[in-house]
Amino acid sequence: MKDTSLRQYIELYRSQREILDAASPEAVRRLRPRALSALEALGRLPRKGDEGYVRTSLEDMFAPDFGVNLQRICFEADLAETFRCDVPKVSTLLGVILNDIYRPTATLQVQLPEGVTLCTFAEAAVRCPEVLRDYLGSVADMAGDAATALNTLLLQDGLLLHVSEGVKLDRPIQLVSLFNAPLPMLAIRRLLVVMEPDSEARLLLCDHSRDTGHSYLGSQVIEAVVGRNAGLDIYEIEEANTLTSRVSRLYARQLDGSRLTVNGTTLSGGVTRNDYIIDVDGDRCDTRLAGMVTGIGGQSSDNATVVRHHGSHCHSEQLFKYVLSDEAAGAFEGLIVVDEGAVKTEAFQTNRNLLASSGARMHTRPQLLIYCDDVKCSHGATTGQLDERALFYMRSRGIPEGEARLMLMQAFMADVIDTITLDGLRDRLRHLVERRLCGSDAICGDCGLKKQ
Amino acid sequence: MSMNDILLEVNDLHAGIEGKEILKGINLTIRPGEVHAIMGPNGSGKSTLSGVLAGDPRFTVTSGSACFHGVDLLSLSPENRSHEGLFLSFQYPVEIPGVSMVNFMRAAVNAKRKYFNEAPLSAGDFLKLMRQKRAVVELDNKLASRSVNEGFSGGEKKRNEIFQMAVLEPRLSILDETDSGLDIDALRIVASGVNKLKTDHNATIVITHYQRLLDYIRPDFVHILYKGRIVYSGGSELALELEEKGYDWIKEQVDGQEQS
Numbered sequence: 001m002k003d004t005s006l007r008q009y010i011e012l013y014r015s016q017r018e019i020l021d022a023a024s025p026e027a028v029r030r031l032r033p034r035a036l037s038a039l040e041a042l043g044r045l046p047r048k049g050d051e052g053y054v055r056t057s058l059e060d061m062f063a064p065d066f067g068v069n070l071q072r073i074c075f076e077a078d079l080a081e082t083f084r085c086d087v088p089k090v091s092t093l094l095g096v097i098l099n100d101i102y103r104p105t106a107t108l109q110v111q112l113p114e115g116v117t118l119c120t121f122a123e124a125a126v127r128c129p130e131v132l133r134d135y136l137g138s139v140a141d142m143a144g145d146a147a148t149a150l151n152t153l154l155l156q157d158g159l160l161l162h163v164s165e166g167v168k169l170d171r172p173i174q175l176v177s178l179f180n181a182p183l184p185m186l187a188i189r190r191l192l193v194v195m196e197p198d199s200e201a202r203l204l205l206c207d208h209s210r211d212t213g214h215s216y217l218g219s220q221v222i223e224a225v226v227g228r229n230a231g232l233d234i235y236e237i238e239e240a241n242t243l244t245s246r247v248s249r250l251y252a253r254q255l256d257g258s259r260l261t262v263n264g265t266t267l268s269g270g271v272t273r274n275d276y277i278i279d280v281d282g283d284r285c286d287t288r289l290a291g292m293v294t295g296i297g298g299q300s301s302d303n304a305t306v307v308r309h310h311g312s313h314c315h316s317e318q319l320f321k322y323v324l325s326d327e328a329a330g331a332f333e334g335l336i337v338v339d340e341g342a343v344k345t346e347a348f349q350t351n352r353n354l355l356a357s358s359g360a361r362m363h364t365r366p367q368l369l370i371y372c373d374d375v376k377c378s379h380g381a382t383t384g385q386l387d388e389r390a391l392f393y394m395r396s397r398g399i400p401e402g403e404a405r406l407m408l409m410q411a412f413m414a415d416v417i418d419t420i421t422l423d424g425l426r427d428r429l430r431h432l433v434e435r436r437l438c439g440s441d442a443i444c445g446d447c448g449l450k451k452q
Numbered sequence: 453m454s455m456n457d458i459l460l461e462v463n464d465l466h467a468g469i470e471g472k473e474i475l476k477g478i479n480l481t482i483r484p485g486e487v488h489a490i491m492g493p494n495g496s497g498k499s500t501l502s503g504v505l506a507g508d509p510r511f512t513v514t515s516g517s518a519c520f521h522g523v524d525l526l527s528l529s530p531e532n533r534s535h536e537g538l539f540l541s542f543q544y545p546v547e548i549p550g551v552s553m554v555n556f557m558r559a560a561v562n563a564k565r566k567y568f569n570e571a572p573l574s575a576g577d578f579l580k581l582m583r584q585k586r587a588v589v590e591l592d593n594k595l596a597s598r599s600v601n602e603g604f605s606g607g608e609k610k611r612n613e614i615f616q617m618a619v620l621e622p623r624l625s626i627l628d629e630t631d632s633g634l635d636i637d638a639l640r641i642v643a644s645g646v647n648k649l650k651t652d653h654n655a656t657i658v659i660t661h662y663q664r665l666l667d668y669i670r671p672d673f674v675h676i677l678y679k680g681r682i683v684y685s686g687g688s689e690l691a692l693e694l695e696e697k698g699y700d701w702i703k704e705q706v707d708g709q710e711q712s
Binding site: 395398400411 | 507549563
């Protein structure tokens with residue numbers, strides 16, 4: 001483990017273990033030996049060129065001397081002043097994760113319906129220790145995954161969303177992760193979602209950073225268990241500055257008859273690596289996984305998916321689209337695995353990319369592994385430029401070239417945006433994508449972050 | 453505008469694609485109120501001529517000029533040619549998934565208004581305009597909510613072209629093989645739409661391989677394009693002659709002259 005960026009974190013863990021553990025509930029602490037042995041076995045974080053890492057080097061991303069918030073210091077920001085992340089016409093229950101510390105709004109505490117728990121792990125260890133113990137670490141597999149193991153090794157506190165059996169949340173829960181620290185910082189973020197049978201919830205996760213001149217790295221692991229006939233929608237929007245990078249893993253396990261929608265939008269950021277690992281364990285499940293990237297400047301955006309079908313009669317769809325301009329780089333690696341016994345599986349995967357400049361680069365690798373006969377599966381990937389015929393057709397009708405290009409790029413993203421079932425959010429994203437495609441910052445709502 | 457005004461004057465126009473010269477000296481004069489048919493065998497340069505006039509970036513003009521009511525047409529972008537009153541009805545209208553007909557037409561109409569320093573149309577006025585113009589070619593309202601040309605039948609695509617022409621009210625329309633892929637009923641609707649839009653102030657160029665369309669849209673002049681030049685011009689009777697005798701006699705005449 002010489003000269004790897006992983007070493008500094010392992011040394012940090014070894015020297016600060018008592019401080020780390022002091023702020024961690026037992027359900028977190030007991031995962032650490034496994035995390036440590038996984039990391040020691042791997043020796044280092046994935047580098048560019050490793051299997052599945054054509055564009056992104058986690059070694060490089062974790063290499064800077066980031067501060068880790070072992071003392072649980074909250075760098076308060078006046079949220080009302082700097083942050084109004086409104087989605088018009090969508091009334092959400094809002095909570096903020098300030099660097100790595102959860103701050104619920106007063107209204108959220110009051111308005112959470114009965115049967116819904118949203119609290120820190122520390123609080124959960126008191127209120128519902130069995131939920132934390134049973135599920136934390138049960139979906140996110142650390143063996144062979146250095147990013148998840150490292151997140152677990154340094155994890156002190158996270159956030160639990162538990163929705164009881166039969167409870168259907170009308171209002172979406174919005175969690176805004178915000179970087180605002182007076183030094184370069186690595187934030188360890190963790191979210192555990194437990195959907196009991198027949199429950200429903202929608203989560204809107206927004207990533208932002210305040211322009212402080214410091215670089216930030218978010219290490220995020222989301223674990224979700226979607227119980228029998230439960231429904232979970234997760235919408236992620238990353239709109240951060242170029243100094244902010246993100247390594248995110250979303251793990252989900254679906255039980256019989258459950259529905260899962262995940263839609264990840266990368267509007268802006270520095271280096272982004274998102275992994276979506278979905279285990280469809282139950283029968284008759286529905287899985288919709290979608291993502292879009294609007295890359296400009298030197299942005300690097302990397303999505304990797306694994307959808308494993310174990311149960312029978314399930315349907316999964318993956319749709320990822322990228323529009324890359326300037327020198328932006330993108331990567332997509334998607335994998336569908338259909339296990340033996342997963343009969344009548346329907347699994348589809350599409351990745352389409354538009355390179356709007358000669359300097360933009362895209363790597364795509366769709367993969368299918370099918371171990372079962374009676375299935376319908378397809379995958380497809382295309383990377384190209386704007387349709388010159390369509391462009392001329394529009395111009396011949398008087399539509400100026402710039403506007404025609406924008407309309408075509410927006411049209412390209414339309415079907416990804418249409419996978420969003422929250423009407424107000426869909427309209428909002430349409431607008432944000434348009435702004436981003438115009439080359440300007442896609443500032444969410446009235447958010448004042450960019451105006452500092 | 454008197455009959456002596458010239459709407460389009462093309463002078464010794466040479467143009468090509470990827471270094472290959474296709475148009476080898478086109479001369480053409482069009483006055484308001486006139487309908488010109490340009491006919492010719494396959495590969496004679498008919499679609500190149502329409503593309504060059506509309507500003508298709510695939511083609512390169514090497515020499516010559518085109519003066520459009522006093523404006524240097526060839527120096528204008530495709531969008532400004534449209535604003536100045538040129539319209540090309542495409543032989544193969546392009547499908548644009550994800551762009552609705554309504555948004556497409558609104559962008560087109562308002563871009564033209566902006567060019568002439570006019571305020572954008574209100575939503576109500578725009579819809580009224582769409583309704584009026586749809587009637588010209590009996591275009592189904594349902595098509596308006598669909599993506600541009602996506603999933604349209606051949607006839608619907610061509611009717612959609614004439615609908616756009618009706619909305620944009622061009623001074624010069626170029627109909628490139630508008631009859632191709634049309635059954636007789638669709639042909640009649642499209643032709644009747646074109647005739648309804650005809651005034652003393654605008655002009656039409658009908659590019660066609662067959663005489664069939666000219667039964668419905670009567671040309672004042674017929675030009676025969678062959679090997680990148682207009683080799684023969686006449687009245688509407690020339691179209692009938694071509695229908696009867698084919699293009700071979702023209703080819704023989706021109707090829708014979710080239711050899712001597």
